[in-house]
Amino acid sequence: MSDNPALEACAILTPVLDSLGVRYALMGGAACAALGSGRATRDIDLCIVANSQYDADTLSRRLRSLPQFTEVDEDNVGVLTPAIQLSDNTVVPIEIFDSSAWPERPQYQYVESESVQRVLSNGTTVSLFSAPWQLREKIAAAQQRGQPGSLKGTTDISDIRFLCSIIPSDQRQQGLLELADPEYIRAFEGFLQRPDVDDGLRQELSQIISVANIELLPGPSGTGQGGSGGSSDGGGGYTHDEL
Secondary structure, eight states: OOSSHHHHHHHHHHHHHHHTTOOEEEEHHHHHHHHTOOOOOSOEEEEEOOOSSOOHHHHHHHHHHSTTOEEEOTTSSSOOEEEEEOTTOOEEEEEEEETTTOTTOGGGGGTTTTEEEEEOTTSOEEEEEOHHHHHHHHHHHHHHHOOTTSHHHHHHHHHHHHHHHHSOGGGTTSGGGEEOSHHHHHHHHHHHTOTTSOHHHHHHHHHHOEETTSOOOOOTTSOOOOOOOOOOSSOOOOOOTTO
C-alpha cells in the first residue's frame, strides 16, 4: 500500500487538470500532506476556478469519463464522484468544489490569490491553498465538527499544530490570519476552549492569529493571550467537513 495514497493519486490527477486548463487548489488532508505534514490521507479535496468549460459538476463528470479514473458512491447516497484506483487497488475519491456552486463559502474564491505550488517527492507539481488559508479554515472546520477525542478531532489538532509550525513570522497576524468576520471569531474563541487544545497550542495560536476588536478568551486552565486589532482580507463563509 502507498505511504500516502492521496499524494500518489495527485501524480495522475494534476497533469489531467493542467491539460484541461483547470486552475485549482488542493485543500484538507492532501494539502497538509503536500506541505510536508507526513499525515497519510486517502482522499483528495480541491477547489477550482469555474470557467466557460468547467465547473465542479462538469469537471467531475469529465474526469469520470476518462480512462485514468473510476467512480465511487462514497456516501452511499447515489452521488458518483471521480476516483483514482492505484496499482495496489487503493481507491482515492476526488471531491471537487467551486465558489459559484457554493456561494455560501466565499473562502473558495481565493484559489488564485491564496494558492502556492509545491513539488512532491514523486516530482509532481501541485497547487494548494496557502498555510494561512488552511489554518484559518481548519480551525473553523474543527470547531464546527466539535469532536474532541475522536479520530477526526485528533487529526484536526495534528494538522493545526503542523500548520502553525510552518507559517513564517512575516505572515502572522495579517491577511487571512487577521480575523474580523464574526463567524471566524466565534469559531476561534470556541476552539481555544476545547479540552484537547493545550496551553502551548493556545499560546502559539495567539501569536499567529489576530482577532479584531476582542480579547482572546483564555483556555480552561486560565491561560491565553489577547490578540491585536485589525481587518480581514479573507472574508467570511461557512465551514465544511472536507478539511
